[in-house]
Amino acid sequence: MLIRLESVSKTYPMGVQTITALRDVNLNIEEGAFIAIAGPSGSGKSTLLNIVGLIDQPTSGRLLIDDREVSGRSPDDLAELRARSIGFVFQTFNLLPVLTAEENVEYPLLQFRELKAKERRERVAHFLEVVKLQAHAKHRPNQLSGGQRQRVAIARALATQPRVVLADEPTANLDHRTGSRILRLMRRINRRNGTTFIFSTHDPRVLEIADRRIDLDDGAIARLGVRAGETWSYACERGPRDVAQVIESK
Amino acid sequence: MLLAIAVRNLVRQRTRALLTLASVGIGVVSLILAAGFIDDILFQLREATIHSQLGHFEVFAPGYVDAGRREPLAHTLADSRAAIAAMRAIPGVATVAPRLSFSGLLSNGRADATVIIEGIDPGAEAAIGTAMTTIAGKSLEAASGPAVVVGEGVARSLKLRIGGTVTVLASTREGALNTMDAPLAGIFRSPFKDYDERAVRIKLRDAQDLVASDSVNSLAALLRPGASVDDAVSAAKRALPPDRYDIRPWWALADFYQGTASLYRRQFMVLLTIVATMVLLGVANSVNMSLHERQAEFGTVRALGYGAGAVFRQIIVESAVLGAAAALLGIVLGVMLAWAISAIGIDMPPPPNSDIGYQAAIRVSFSNIALAAAIGVFAAVIGALLPARRLSRMPIVAALRHAV
Numbered sequence: 001m002l003i004r005l006e007s008v009s010k011t012y013p014m015g016v017q018t019i020t021a022l023r024d025v026n027l028n029i030e031e032g033a034f035i036a037i038a039g040p041s042g043s044g045k046s047t048l049l050n051i052v053g054l055i056d057q058p059t060s061g062r063l064l065i066d067d068r069e070v071s072g073r074s075p076d077d078l079a080e081l082r083a084r085s086i087g088f089v090f091q092t093f094n095l096l097p098v099l100t101a102e103e104n105v106e107y108p109l110l111q112f113r114e115l116k117a118k119e120r121r122e123r124v125a126h127f128l129e130v131v132k133l134q135a136h137a138k139h140r141p142n143q144l145s146g147g148q149r150q151r152v153a154i155a156r157a158l159a160t161q162p163r164v165v166l167a168d169e170p171t172a173n174l175d176h177r178t179g180s181r182i183l184r185l186m187r188r189i190n191r192r193n194g195t196t197f198i199f200s201t202h203d204p205r206v207l208e209i210a211d212r213r214i215d216l217d218d219g220a221i222a223r224l225g226v227r228a229g230e231t232w233s234y235a236c237e238r239g240p241r242d243v244a245q246v247i248e249s250k
Numbered sequence: 251m252l253l254a255i256a257v258r259n260l261v262r263q264r265t266r267a268l269l270t271l272a273s274v275g276i277g278v279v280s281l282i283l284a285a286g287f288i289d290d291i292l293f294q295l296r297e298a299t300i301h302s303q304l305g306h307f308e309v310f311a312p313g314y315v316d317a318g319r320r321e322p323l324a325h326t327l328a329d330s331r332a333a334i335a336a337m338r339a340i341p342g343v344a345t346v347a348p349r350l351s352f353s354g355l356l357s358n359g360r361a362d363a364t365v366i367i368e369g370i371d372p373g374a375e376a377a378i379g380t381a382m383t384t385i386a387g388k389s390l391e392a393a394s395g396p397a398v399v400v401g402e403g404v405a406r407s408l409k410l411r412i413g414g415t416v417t418v419l420a421s422t423r424e425g426a427l428n429t430m431d432a433p434l435a436g437i438f439r440s441p442f443k444d445y446d447e448r449a450v451r452i453k454l455r456d457a458q459d460l461v462a463s464d465s466v467n468s469l470a471a472l473l474r475p476g477a478s479v480d481d482a483v484s485a486a487k488r489a490l491p492p493d494r495y496d497i498r499p500w501w502a503l504a505d506f507y508q509g510t511a512s513l514y515r516r517q518f519m520v521l522l523t524i525v526a527t528m529v530l531l532g533v534a535n536s537v538n539m540s541l542h543e544r545q546a547e548f549g550t551v552r553a554l555g556y557g558a559g560a561v562f563r564q565i566i567v568e569s570a571v572l573g574a575a576a577a578l579l580g581i582v583l584g585v586m587l588a589w590a591i592s593a594i595g596i597d598m599p600p601p602p603n604s605d606i607g608y609q610a611a612i613r614v615s616f617s618n619i620a621l622a623a624a625i626g627v628f629a630a631v632i633g634a635l636l637p638a639r640r641l642s643r644m645p646i647v648a649a650l651r652h653a654v
Contacts, residue, residue, distance in 0.1 A: 055647055075557065079552065079555050082553065083555020083556070088550075094547075094549075094550040094553075096547060097547070098255060098259050098261075107251075108556075111556060
C-alpha cells in the first residue's frame with residue numbers, strides 16, 4: 001500500500017474554539033490510482049491533501065507511506081520525503097516568478113546532488129515536452145497563459161519522478177477547455193507512468209475521469225467510490241450511519 | 251542558482267530593493283564621511299604635534315620624562331654627540347635636533363615672567379617645526395649672534411617689541427644665577443596656546459653658556475616622509491643603550507593628542523552604533539514587508555522539498571547581495587563626496603588650546619571604506635535574520651494560504 005491513513009484527525013484552534021477539519025479518517029491509497037477527493041467547501045479536502053502531502057501534521061492518528069510511519073519525523077526528514085516522493089500542483093500554480101519555465105521545472109531537481117547537470121537538463125527538456133511547452137521554455141510565468149502555467153506546474157511536479165502527485169483544485173483557475181486538456185494530460189501521465197494522482201476538486205470533469213473518489217463531509221469520509229464503468233460502486237468505511245448513506249446513494 | 255534567484259528577486263522587487271539600497275547606501279556614505287573627517291582632524295593634530303614640538307621620536311636621559319622637568323640640568327644626556335651620530339645613522343631619520351630646556355625668567359626691564367627656556371639648534375628646529383610660524387620679526391635661524399624668540403603669549407604678557415632687549419635669567423646646575431641680555435628677534439605662534447604662553451627659545455650654545463653646561467637633555471628626531479616611526483624607534487633602541495637613553499615615540503609624549511584621539515574615537519563609535527542601528531531597522535522593515543508579500547513563494551519552495559534552512563539561506567543571501575550592492579554604491583558616492591568636500595575644504599574654528607583655525611578635509615582610507623562597507627553588509631544581513639527565521643519556520647500550509 002502506497003499511502004495509509006489510520007484514524008487521522010486534524011483540529012485547529014480558532015480563538016477560543018477548536019475547529020475539526022478531519023475526523024477519524026481511515027484510508028488506503030494504492031500505487032497508480034487516479035483519485036478525486038470531493039466534497040463541499042470546508043469539508044476537509046485540502047486538509048486531507050496537505051496531510052498526505054506531508055506539509056501538515058495530523059493532530060492524532062497515523063500516516064504511513066510504503067507501510068512506514070511518517071508521523072513524528074523531523075521537518076528535514078519530511079522535506080526529504082516530499083522532495084523524492086511527492087509532487088504538488090496548486091490551484092494558483094505557485095510558480096517562482098523570477099524563474100523561466102525550464103528553471104521552474106529544474107528548481108526541485110537542484111536538491112538532488114546525485115543528479116548531474118546534463119541529466120537534469122535532459123529531464124527538464126523531457127517533461128517540458130510531455131506538457132508540450134518546449135517552445136516556451138525560456139518564458140517567465142508572467143509571459144505564459146493560465147493553462148501554460150499549470151502545465152509548467154505539472155512538469156515541475158513530475159520532474160522529480162514522484163510516487164504521488166497531489167493536485168489541489170488544479171482546474172479551478174482555468175477555462176473549461178484548458179481545464180479539460182490539463183486533466184487529460186494528467187490522466188495520460190497516470191496511465192503511461194503509473195504515477196498516482198490525488199485531486200481535491202469541485203470539478204465534475206475530474207470525477208468523470210477519476211477511477212476512485214473519496215467524498216468528504218464535515219471532515220469525515222462520507223463514502224468511498226470505485227469506478228464501475230460509467231457509474232460508481234460505493235463502499236463504506238464509517239459505520240452504520242454511513243452504510244445508510246451509501247445505500248441511499250445507490 | 252541561489253545567487254541568480256537572489257539577484258532576480260531584487261530586480262523584481264525594484265522599489266523595495268531601492269529603498270533598502272538607499273538606507274544601507276546612505277549609512278555607508280555617512281560612515282565614510284564621518285570617519286574620514288575624524289581621521290583628518292586627528293591627522294592634522296598629529297602633524298601639528300610632531301611638527302611643532304615633538305618630532306617623530308625623542309631621546310632623553312633616563313628619568314627626565316618623569317622627574318627631569320623639575321631638575322632638567324640633573325638629567326642631561328651623557329654623550330649627546332655620539333647619540334646624535336647614532337640617530338643620524340638610523341634609516342629614515344632626516345634631522346636630529348638637540349635641545350636643552352629649563353625654567354627661568356624673562357624680563358623686559360620693567361616686569362618679568364616665569365618661562366620655559368629652550369636652547370635649540372635653529373637649523374634643525376626649522377626642519378622639525380614646520381607647524382610653527384613666525385608672526386613678527388624673524389626666526390632664530392635668521393638672527394645673527396645671541397637672540398631671543400618668544401611665543402605669542404609671552405610677548406603679549408610682557409608687551410615685548412621686536413628689536414627691544416630682553417634679559418633671560420636662569421640658575422646654573424650649581425645654583426648660581428646667570429643672565430643673558432639679547433635682542434628680541436621674533437615672535438612665534440605654534441598650534442598650542444599654552445606652549446606659546448611660556449616658551450622662550452634661544453640658540454643652544456647661548457643656553458649652554460647660560461646654565462654653564464655643555465650638554466643637552468633631549469634629542470628630537472624627524473623622519474623622512476613614509477618612514478615608519480615604530481621601525482625607527484626600534485632601531486634607536488638597538489643603537490642606544492637603554493640604561494643611558496630613554497627613547498619615546500611622539501605619541502607617548504603627546505597627552506593632548508591622546509586625549510583628543512580617544513574622545514573622537516568614542517564619538518565615532520557612538521555615531522557608528524547609531525548609523526548601524528538605523529540601517530538595521532531600515533533593512534529589517536524593508537525585508538519584512540518584502541517577505542510578507544512572498545510568503546506563498548517560500549511555502550511553495552518548502553512544499554517542493556526544500557527545508558527551512560534553504561529558505562533561511564535564500565533570504566540571507568538576498569539581503570547580503572543587496573547589502574553588498576548598497577555598500578558598493580555607498581563607497582562610490584562616499585568617495586566622490588569626500589573628494590568634492592575636500593576640494594572645497596571645511597573651515598574649522600581653532601581647536602581647544604589653540605588660536606589657529608584650520609581647513610579640514612575628508613580623508614579617504616581603505617580601512618574606513620572597508621569598515622563602512624562591512625557595517626553596511628553586516629547590518630543588511632542582521633536586519634534580515636529575524637524575518638528570515640520567522641518565515642523559514644512558518645508552517646507551510648499557513649505560508650501557502652497567502653497565494654493569490
